[in-house]
Amino acid sequence: MIYLELFLSFVKIGFTSFGGMSMVPVIMEEMGRHGWMSAGDISNLIAIAEMTPGSLGVNCATFAGTQTAGFLGGLAAVTGVLTPAFTLTLAVAVFFARFRTSGVMKAVLTVVKPICIGMILLVILTLGEGSFFPQGRFDYVAALIAVVCFVLIRWKKVSVPLLIGLSAAMGIVCYGLLGLG
Amino acid sequence: MSKSKLKIGLELFWIFLKIGCFTFGSGWSVLAQLEQEFVDKRKAITKSDLLELTTVGKSVPGIMITNICMLFGYQMGGWFGGVCAVVGLTVPAVFILTAVTFFYDAVKGNPWFGYAMRGIGGAVVAIISGAAVSLGKEALRRWSAVLICAAAFLLGLLTDISNIALILIGVVGALCWYGVRLGLEKKKGGDGK
Numbered sequence: 001m002i003y004l005e006l007f008l009s010f011v012k013i014g015f016t017s018f019g020g021m022s023m024v025p026v027i028m029e030e031m032g033r034h035g036w037m038s039a040g041d042i043s044n045l046i047a048i049a050e051m052t053p054g055s056l057g058v059n060c061a062t063f064a065g066t067q068t069a070g071f072l073g074g075l076a077a078v079t080g081v082l083t084p085a086f087t088l089t090l091a092v093a094v095f096f097a098r099f100r101t102s103g104v105m106k107a108v109l110t111v112v113k114p115i116c117i118g119m120i121l122l123v124i125l126t127l128g129e130g131s132f133f134p135q136g137r138f139d140y141v142a143a144l145i146a147v148v149c150f151v152l153i154r155w156k157k158v159s160v161p162l163l164i165g166l167s168a169a170m171g172i173v174c175y176g177l178l179g180l181g
Numbered sequence: 182m183s184k185s186k187l188k189i190g191l192e193l194f195w196i197f198l199k200i201g202c203f204t205f206g207s208g209w210s211v212l213a214q215l216e217q218e219f220v221d222k223r224k225a226i227t228k229s230d231l232l233e234l235t236t237v238g239k240s241v242p243g244i245m246i247t248n249i250c251m252l253f254g255y256q257m258g259g260w261f262g263g264v265c266a267v268v269g270l271t272v273p274a275v276f277i278l279t280a281v282t283f284f285y286d287a288v289k290g291n292p293w294f295g296y297a298m299r300g301i302g303g304a305v306v307a308i309i310s311g312a313a314v315s316l317g318k319e320a321l322r323r324w325s326a327v328l329i330c331a332a333a334f335l336l337g338l339l340t341d342i343s344n345i346a347l348i349l350i351g352v353v354g355a356l357c358w359y360g361v362r363l364g365l366e367k368k369k370g371g372d373g374k
Contacts (some may be wrong), residue, residue: 016348019245021312025344040302044285047301050308052281053204054274057244062278067286071279078275084243085251085267092241093255093263100233104359105240111329111355112348113320118333119344120313124306131302145303153311163304171300176293 002069003076005034010061010080015088018112023057025119027064028126036068039130050160057081141174189258190265197250197269204246204274211246211270215253225257247271 009030017023024046031037037045049059058078065077092099099105131142145167152158152166174180200214212235219225234256238249247267254266288294321327329351336342 012345014243016242016345017244018242019239021309021316023244024309026348029344043302043305044298046305046309047298048278048281048285052274052277053202054271054277055204055244055246058247058271058274059278062275063282063285066279066282074275074279074282078271081244082247082267082271084241085247086264089238089241089243089248089251090255090260090263092237093252093260096237096252096256100237104356107359107362108352108355109240110326111358112351113316114326114330115333115347115351117313117316117320118330119337119347120309120316121330121334122337124309124313125338127302127309128306131299131306134299139299142299142303145300146307149304149307150310153307154314160308163308164301167300167304168297169300171296171298171303172293175296175299 003072006065006069006073007076007080009034010065010077011083013061014057014081014084017057018109018116020056021120022113022116023060025116025123027060028123031064037064039126041067043127043130047164051164141171141180145170145174186258186261190254190261193254193257193262194265194269197254197266198272201270201273204270212249215249219253226253230256 013023013026013030016026024042027045028039028042031042032039045060045063046056048063049056052059058081061077061081062074066074069076128146131146132139134142148170149163149167153160153163158166196218200211200218203214204211212231216228216231220228220231231253234252235249238252239245241248247270250266250270251263254263256262258265317330321330333347333351336347337344
């Protein structure tokens with residue numbers, strides 16, 4: 001059953017994510033494994049999740065679930081991605097005083113965070129290939145847009161929704177009006 | 182469940198529903214709104230307590246901000262309060278994203294939308310790279326961390342190992358390392374601090 005599969009996939013995604021973009025590699029893997037979404041879809045998913053209000057995790061789950069199996073699919077995916085909060089975090093809340101002083105999660109994060117970064121680097125490779133080499137040809141416009149955006153986000157602290165709007169405008173001008181690429 | 186907890190829960194649901202409508206830019210804006218509403222206005226929690234909830238919420242797997250809302254809601258009104266806070270925060274996002282998804286499906290075939298999405302494709306690579314740099318600055322301060330990162334990258338690149346397996350290996354490894362360290366400390370028998 002598709003709803004149960006979506007739910008279970010997002011339970012896995014929820015329990016193996018440790019903040020922000022660390023969720024993206026596992027989403028990509030689960031979507032690809034079930035044939036629900038391609039790498040290009042994932043790129044759109046990230047853009048849409050970052051542009052709309054709400055956390056990246058909830059937005060990704062809703063979009064991926066709704067794309068795959070309609071409104072109920074979205075609901076199943078969101079319930080899945082919230083499962084850690086309703087179980088593990090609730091347990092932590094109950095034993096808050098004891099958990100706070102224990103170093104066990106700190107030890108786990110020290111090891112898992114670097115692993116997440118390694119996985120995110122792999123995602124960058126996959127998405128970069130899709131964006132910069134569509135159909136095997138080098139798309140210098142997309143590469144240029146990426147460089148400009150990276151500079152803006154790292155050194156000018158431009159907000160992400162604004163950056164996505166800017167890059168959409170650049171895409172329309174360069175590909176649509178000027179016929180480049 | 183007592184009547185007062187029910188009332189607190191419903192109140193939390195309503196407050197988080199409102200906060201959920203305006204959470205641009207990851208969870209940090211939610212935290213700012215929590216501080217305004219519960220620290221400054223209602224004096225229901227101190228700033229340092231909220232910071233502590235944040236630190237713990239960040240260290241539990243899952244979505245950071247929903248974890249923090251769960252911890253916060255629990256402190257205010259037990260498990261029901263926690264669930265109400267999380268559901269309240271999530272509902273607006275689900276409705277907005279559902280609408281956006283149907284809109285996306287409707288315009289997907291349009292060539293101009295395609296041009297915009299090709300441009301956005303470049304931006305997404307830059308956004309994730311930016312996130313990787315920030316994360317790296319925070320998490321790759323030691324050579325051991327750089328080695329773990331490189332090992333995960335190479336394993337993912339050269340083998341078919343799944344991301345979930347990589348993370349599980351990391352968690353188990355970390356727990357072993359923690360256990361050994363705890364054992365060694367016990368052996369030393371509490372000399373020093």
